[in-house]
Amino acid sequence: MRELTDGSTAIVRGAVDAGCDFFAGYPITPASQILTGMSREMPLVGGVAIQGEDEISSIGMCIGATMAGARAMTATSGPGISLYSENIGMAIIGEVPLVIIDVQRLGPSTGGATTAAQGDVQFVRWGTGGGYPIIALAPSSVPECYTLTMKAFDLAERFRCPVFVLTDKELNLTATTVDIDAYEKVPVRPRSRMAPGESAGAPYSYQPPDAVGPIATYGDDTPVRFTGSTHDERAFITKDPQTVGALNEHLVAKIENHQDEIDMVVADIDPGADTALLSYGITAGSMREAVRVARAGGRPVSALTIQSLWPVPEPAILGLLESHERVIVGELNHGQYRREIERLAARKTDVVGVHRTDGTLITPQDFLEALS
Amino acid sequence: MNPTTVTTLGSYRNDSPYPFCPGCGHKSILDHLNEALVELQADPMKTVIVTDIGCAGLSDQYFATSAFHGLHGRSVTYATGIKLAQPDLTVIVVMGDGGTGIGGTHLLNAARRNIGVTVLVFNNFNYGMTGGQHSATTPEGAFTTTTPGGNPERPLDICGSVGVNGAGYVWRGTSFDADLTQRICEAVTSDSFALLDIWELCTAYFVKSNQFSRRALESTLETLGFQTGVLYREGRPEYSRALRESARIPGTVPGGPVPVEQNWSASLERPFMIELAGSAGGRVRSAARIGALAAIRSGLYASQRDDYPVTVKTGHSLAKLLLSDRPIDYAGSDRPDMLVILTADGLGKVRSRAAGLSSDSIILTVPEFADIESGAEVRVVDPASLPDRVPKADLGLLALAAAVRHSGVFPVDALRAAAAEGPFGESNAAAVEAGIRLAGL
Ligand code: SF4
Numbered sequence: 001m002r003e004l005t006d007g008s009t010a011i012v013r014g015a016v017d018a019g020c021d022f023f024a025g026y027p028i029t030p031a032s033q034i035l036t037g038m039s040r041e042m043p044l045v046g047g048v049a050i051q052g053e054d055e056i057s058s059i060g061m062c063i064g065a066t067m068a069g070a071r072a073m074t075a076t077s078g079p080g081i082s083l084y085s086e087n088i089g090m091a092i093i094g095e096v097p098l099v100i101i102d103v104q105r106l107g108p109s110t111g112g113a114t115t116a117a118q119g120d121v122q123f124v125r126w127g128t129g130g131g132y133p134i135i136a137l138a139p140s141s142v143p144e145c146y147t148l149t150m151k152a153f154d155l156a157e158r159f160r161c162p163v164f165v166l167t168d169k170e171l172n173l174t175a176t177t178v179d180i181d182a183y184e185k186v187p188v189r190p191r192s193r194m195a196p197g198e199s200a201g202a203p204y205s206y207q208p209p210d211a212v213g214p215i216a217t218y219g220d221d222t223p224v225r226f227t228g229s230t231h232d233e234r235a236f237i238t239k240d241p242q243t244v245g246a247l248n249e250h251l252v253a254k255i256e257n258h259q260d261e262i263d264m265v266v267a268d269i270d271p272g273a274d275t276a277l278l279s280y281g282i283t284a285g286s287m288r289e290a291v292r293v294a295r296a297g298g299r300p301v302s303a304l305t306i307q308s309l310w311p312v313p314e315p316a317i318l319g320l321l322e323s324h325e326r327v328i329v330g331e332l333n334h335g336q337y338r339r340e341i342e343r344l345a346a347r348k349t350d351v352v353g354v355h356r357t358d359g360t361l362i363t364p365q366d367f368l369e370a371l372s
Numbered sequence: 373m374n375p376t377t378v379t380t381l382g383s384y385r386n387d388s389p390y391p392f393c394p395g396c397g398h399k400s401i402l403d404h405l406n407e408a409l410v411e412l413q414a415d416p417m418k419t420v421i422v423t424d425i426g427c428a429g430l431s432d433q434y435f436a437t438s439a440f441h442g443l444h445g446r447s448v449t450y451a452t453g454i455k456l457a458q459p460d461l462t463v464i465v466v467m468g469d470g471g472t473g474i475g476g477t478h479l480l481n482a483a484r485r486n487i488g489v490t491v492l493v494f495n496n497f498n499y500g501m502t503g504g505q506h507s508a509t510t511p512e513g514a515f516t517t518t519t520p521g522g523n524p525e526r527p528l529d530i531c532g533s534v535g536v537n538g539a540g541y542v543w544r545g546t547s548f549d550a551d552l553t554q555r556i557c558e559a560v561t562s563d564s565f566a567l568l569d570i571w572e573l574c575t576a577y578f579v580k581s582n583q584f585s586r587r588a589l590e591s592t593l594e595t596l597g598f599q600t601g602v603l604y605r606e607g608r609p610e611y612s613r614a615l616r617e618s619a620r621i622p623g624t625v626p627g628g629p630v631p632v633e634q635n636w637s638a639s640l641e642r643p644f645m646i647e648l649a650g651s652a653g654g655r656v657r658s659a660a661r662i663g664a665l666a667a668i669r670s671g672l673y674a675s676q677r678d679d680y681p682v683t684v685k686t687g688h689s690l691a692k693l694l695l696s697d698r699p700i701d702y703a704g705s706d707r708p709d710m711l712v713i714l715t716a717d718g719l720g721k722v723r724s725r726a727a728g729l730s731s732d733s734i735i736l737t738v739p740e741f742a743d744i745e746s747g748a749e750v751r752v753v754d755p756a757s758l759p760d761r762v763p764k765a766d767l768g769l770l771a772l773a774a775a776v777r778h779s780g781v782f783p784v785d786a787l788r789a790a791a792a793e794g795p796f797g798e799s800n801a802a803a804v805e806a807g808i809r810l811a812g813l
Contacts, residue, residue, distance in 0.1 A: 001629075001631035001632070001633075001634075002631065002632055002634070002668050002673070003629045003630050003631055003632055003668075004630075004632065004661070004664050004665055004668060004674065004676075005629070005630075009627070012627070013627065013628065013629075016626055022453070022456070022457060024453070029682075037627075039619070040621070040624065040627070041626055041627065042619070043616070043619040043620040043621075044620070044624060044625060044626045045626060048456050048457065048612075048615060048616065048619075049619065050452075050456060050615065052449070053477050053478065053480075053481040054477060056446060056449065056478075057446075057448075057449040057452070057477075057478055057481070060442070060443075060446045060449025060450050060452075060453065060478075061449050061450070061452050061453035061456065062453060063442075063450060063453060064422075064440065064449065064450035064451060064452065064453025064454040064455075064456075064457070065453035065454065065456055065457035066453075066457075067440060067450075067453075067454060068420075068453070068454040068455075068457035068458040068461065069457060069458065070453075070457040072453075086443050087443065087446070090442060090443055113682065114679075114682070116704075141699075141701075170677075170703075170704070173677075173678070174675055174676065174677045174703055175661065175664060175675060175676040176673075176674070176675040176676075176700055176703065177664070177667075177668055177672075177673040177674050177675065177699070177700065178629075178699075179699070180629045180631055183629070218420050218438050218454060218458060218461055219417065219418060219458050219460070219461055220417065221417055222417060223416050223417060223436060223437055223438045223439075224438045224439075225432075225438065225439045225441075226439065226440045226441065227439075227440075227441040228441060228442050228443055229441060235439075235441075236433055237430075237433065237441075285701035285702050285703075286701065286702045286704070288701045289701045289702040360704065360706075361702070361704035363702065363704065363705070364702055
C-alpha cells in the first residue's frame, strides 16, 4: 500500500515512534508543520507540546524538560538555529540528549522562507561557541525522514548530546508517494538512568574519556545537579585545569572515538566507474535520478549518499576517493561539504562541485553535465 | 511518578561558604530561602533551584537540593520545561536584575501562562559579576560603569509588568525585610507563577558609586512610587496541568500512514508532469492533491509541489503534479508536459516558462489566454460553454479533470473516485464531471 505524505509528517511520526514526549518550538516556515503536528500528537501519547514565546525559550524548555526525564525534540529553520546557538552549547556541555530538526531554507538572514537550500551544513557543526562536536543526520527521502528521526533519538541517548536532523523545505513540504513498507523502524535505546541509590552526586563522568555515564533526573531519589558551566563530575563549577581538560576531552572523545556507531552512508558502487557522485539530503534524490539515467545510457558511475553528515563518515569517503579518479559533490550551497571531501582527498583525487544557491534544486541534468 | 519521599531537614545548605562580598544582599536572601525550605520541609529530591548567570547565579551551588545552572536570562525557560515535564516538582528560580532585562519576555510569558514556578529576583540595580554595569532596573540618574553621567533610562517595574500580565503572586520588598521567609513560603505554595522582587545592595559597585544604603533603598522605592508588599494575588489554573487538560482533542488518535487503495492501473514510460497555474481561492492545491491521490489509486507514484505567495489568500497559486511509474527522487522539474493556465495571476508566474516550452508539451487554457506565446501546442477549453456556471473555487479541479482526460495519463474513473471523497465530495465530483465533459467537446 502507498500513501501521499511529506517529510514533516514523517518526522512527527518518527518522533512519536521514538518515544518523544516533549516538544517545544516557535513558528517558522518551513518547519511550522512539525510544530503543528507535534501539538496534535503529543497529548495523544501522554506528552507535552508547547509553542514557546521565541526560539530561545523553545530550546530552553526542551533542555529543562529533558533534565526532568522527558525525551525532547524541537524544530526550526536557519534563523531559528541562530537563536538556538547559545543553548546548543549548553546542551553539549551539560550532556543533554536532544533532537533538533533544522528544516533548511535559503539564507542568510530571513533569506527565502519557502526556498530550497542546504546552507546550514557547516552552521550546525560549528554553530555554538567552543567548537565541540555534534551529530547531524540528513534524510534524502520521506521514509528516511522517519527513520533518521528515530535514529537521532537513539544517538542522542547513546551519546548524551544534541543530534541534528538536517532536512529542507523541499523534503518537508512536497507531498510525495511512499510505499508504506519503506518506513524502516529503528530501535531507540531507553535512557540510561542512574539506578536508585546510585550516587547522583556525580551526574557526569569523564573516565575513561569516551565513556558516557547514566543520567540522573530531577524527581528521582537523590538531588541532581545540572550546569552549563565548566564543571567537575558533581556538576560544580571549577577552573582546575586537570578537571576542565578532562571534561573537554570527554566531550570530544565520546563522539569521535565511536564514529563507527554513527556513520551512515548508502554506497552504490560500480566497480567499472572512474567517477563517483556524492551528495546528501534532497540533492541526493537528484543524484539517484542522474545515476539511473547515466547507467541507462551505458555510462558507469558510482554514488555515495551521506546520511550522517557529522561527524564526517571518513572511512566510507576515503574508500570512495581511493577507488575513483573523480568525485562530484552536489549540494545547495557554495561547497560547504565539498570542503570536507577536499580535505580527505588531499589533492590526490579530483573533487568537483555542483552547487546552486538560486533557490532551485540541483537537477539530475546538472549532475549529468558534470559527469560528461 | 515515584512515591513522594519526604526527608526532613534542619538546613538545606551544604558545607560550602557563600562566595559573596561582605554586606552583599545575596547572602541574606539565600538565608531566608533556606529558612523557607526548612519551614516548608521541602523534599530536596523534589525541589529544583534554577539559576542563570552572575553572582546570584552561583546560588544553587550552596544548596542540597537539585539544581539547574543555565545561561544568562534564560532560567525561566528551563524552569518552565522542568515544570511542564514534572508538574509535581517545586521549581525556584534565582535570577539577578540583569536577567529581567535580557530575559524579560520569558518573565512576561511565564506570568501570562501562570506556570507554577517561583522567581526570586535579586535586584541590586547593576551587574556585579561583570563590573557594575547598569541594568534594566537601575534607577534614573544612578551612576554605574556604563552610565558615568547618570542613568538616563527609566527603571523597569518588574512587579507591575508580571502582575498585569497574570502572575499569581507578586511581592516587592528588600533583603532587609523580616517577612521575607514567609513571603517565599507563600510564593512557593501558591501553585502559580510567583515573583518576589527583592531589592538589595551590591556593596562592591552600586553602593560605592551612589553612596547607596539601606535607607536609600527605601527612599528610592518611594520616589519611584513603587509599592511594596504583596501586590498581586490571583487564583488561576496552574499552566503545566492546565496544558495537559486542554491540549487533548477528544476522539483523535495518533496519526499513522493513510493508505490509498489501488483499484485502477496506468502505465507511464517516463515521468509526466501536469502543472496548474491559477489564483488563490481557485483550490488549485486541493485539486492537485485529488489528482495525486487518483494517480496513486491508479498504481502510479505522484508528488505535489506547491508555490504560492506568503500571504496565501491572494495572488497566484501553482501546483506541480508529477506522475511516475516508480518512486520519485526528483520533483523539481520546470518543464511540465501539460501546463494548465487558469487565471491572469497564474499566467503571470508561468509566462516566461511557457514561452520556452517545445511542441512536446501542451498548454491547456481558457479562451482569454488563447493567444499565449509558446512553442507548446495550445488547446483551449471554455468553461462558459457548459450549461451551468462553474464556481471559481471549482475551476482548478475542473481543469485538472480536463487535463487528465486529454492526456489519458491515468483513468478518469480514478479521479472521479478520489474527488468523491472528503468534505467537498459532491461539488468536487461535479467539477470533475464538468472537466471531463469539457475536454470531450
Ligand atoms: S559584586 Fe555585588 S552582587 Fe556580586 S557578590 Fe559582590 S556585592 Fe554581591
